[in-house]
Amino acid sequence: MSTVPINLEWLSDCSGCHVAIVDLHEKILAVLESVTIQRCPVLTDVKDYPKAKLGLVSGAIRTEHDRHAAIEMRKSCDLIIAWGSCAVYGGIAGAGNVHSRQEIIDAVYIGNKTTATHAPPTKEVSALEPSVSPLDSVIDVDLYLPGCAPHPAFVFDALLALLEGRSPRTATGESVCARCRRKMEKTEVDRIRKNSEGVPDPDRCFLSQGYLCMGSVTLDRCMSPCPLNGIPCSGCAGATMQVLAEPNRDIRTEIAERMSRLTEIPREAIVREIERTSKTHYSYTMATPMIGEKPTFLIKKWTDEERDDYEQDHNH
Ligand code: SF4
Numbered sequence: 549m550s551t552v553p554i555n556l557e558w559l560s561d562c563s564g565c566h567v568a569i570v571d572l573h574e575k576i577l578a579v580l581e582s583v584t585i586q587r588c589p590v591l592t593d594v595k596d597y598p599k600a601k602l603g604l605v606s607g608a609i610r611t612e613h614d615r616h617a618a619i620e621m622r623k624s625c626d627l628i629i630a631w632g633s634c635a636v637y638g639g640i641a642g643a644g645n646v647h648s649r650q651e652i653i654d655a656v657y658i659g660n661k662t663t664a665t666h667a668p669p670t671k672e673v674s675a676l677e678p679s680v681s682p683l684d685s686v687i688d689v690d691l692y693l694p695g696c697a698p699h700p701a702f703v704f705d706a707l708l709a710l711l712e713g714r715s716p717r718t719a720t721g722e723s724v725c726a727r728c729r730r731k732m733e734k735t736e737v738d739r740i741r742k743n744s745e746g747v748p749d750p751d752r753c754f755l756s757q758g759y760l761c762m763g764s765v766t767l768d769r770c771m772s773p774c775p776l777n778g779i780p781c782s783g784c785a786g787a788t789m790q791v792l793a794e795p796n797r798d799i800r801t802e803i804a805e806r807m808s809r810l811t812e813i814p815r816e817a818i819v820r821e822i823e824r825t826s827k828t829h830y831s832y833t834m835a836t837p838m839i840g841e842k843p844t845f846l847i848k849k850w851t852d853e854e855r856d857d858y859e860q861d862h863n864h
């Protein structure tokens with residue numbers, strides 16, 4: 549039986565999406581029966597881009613090399629999957645967009661006490677682009693597979709769907725709440741709690757207990773492991789289509805609406821807390837124009853305010 553040639557590439561990322569392939573366990577055998585992996589940074593030492601039917605690209609565009617690699621993948625592959633939240637939205641690296649390129653270089657190399665040279669590397673290191681961008685800002689993408697990393701079931705289904713020329717079956721528009729078994733109930737909780745505070749009730753929705761959980765505004769591409777295992781969702785798979793597509797819907801206002809109805813916590817206090825922690829709750833999608841162009845999106849202002857508060861607290 550002839551197999552389908554595929555290329556894999558990673559741009560600026562943590563390599564978690566590639567490692568997640570291993571989580572396919574024995575299902576990987578079904579995939580390997582159908583494909584020939586020609587290029588894969590964690591498996592092969594192939595530097596060029598052979599012609600392929602399918603290309604999986606993880607990671608964001610942060611450097612000039614990322615841009616070059618994305619363009620080479622597009623030229624060599626008939627179909628491209630943007631694989632993981634970094635490729636789809638810019639991912640956590642997008643948090644760098646609230647700082648200038650020079651601020652980042654200063655913090656990492658020049659002012660960093662652990663960097664002996666106090667100078668940025670100049671040889672064999674690709675230059676940073678001015679900002680972080682998702683993959684589709686540079687090349688056309690045929691299928692989007694967000695998640696940090698996406699659950700193997702979604703990876704498996706996406707690969708087979710593209711190979712079989714059909715739409716993926718598992719990828720629905722449901723939020724993380726859809727698979728969470730915690731119950732949303734009205735409580736008298738009157739303040740927001742830190743995740744490290746107390747022991748949450750395992751059966752009750754985190755929002756009802758005063759913990760910020762992003763499950764209701766986050767697309768399910770993970771099977772909800774965090775709330776099922778006692779940890780509030782931080783939104784790593786990116787926002788649901790309702791939040792992304794509707795200009796006036798936003799993560800903080802949606803959560804504030806829901807949480808203030810479930811508790812006695814004032815809506816404004818919830819909005820303010822999410823703004824204060826915006827680098828955590830928006831970081832996965834900060835680089836995508838879909839979020840960045842929202843009229844409610846003031847992340848630079850919020851993070852500057854948070855930094856001022858921090859400096860005031862620590863300088864006195
Ligand atoms: S999406 Fe998450 S797991 Fe995948 S490369 Fe980015 S940070 Fe790593």
Ligand code: SF4
Pocket residue numbers: 724725728729730731732752753754755761762763764775780781
């Ligand atoms: S908000 Fe969080 S804890 Fe509540 S139902 Fe949704 S995922 Fe579960």
Ligand code: SF4
Pocket residue numbers: 696724763766767770771772773774775780781782783784785786
């Ligand atoms: S539950 Fe939320 S934080 Fe956890 S993996 Fe899924 S999207 Fe990410």
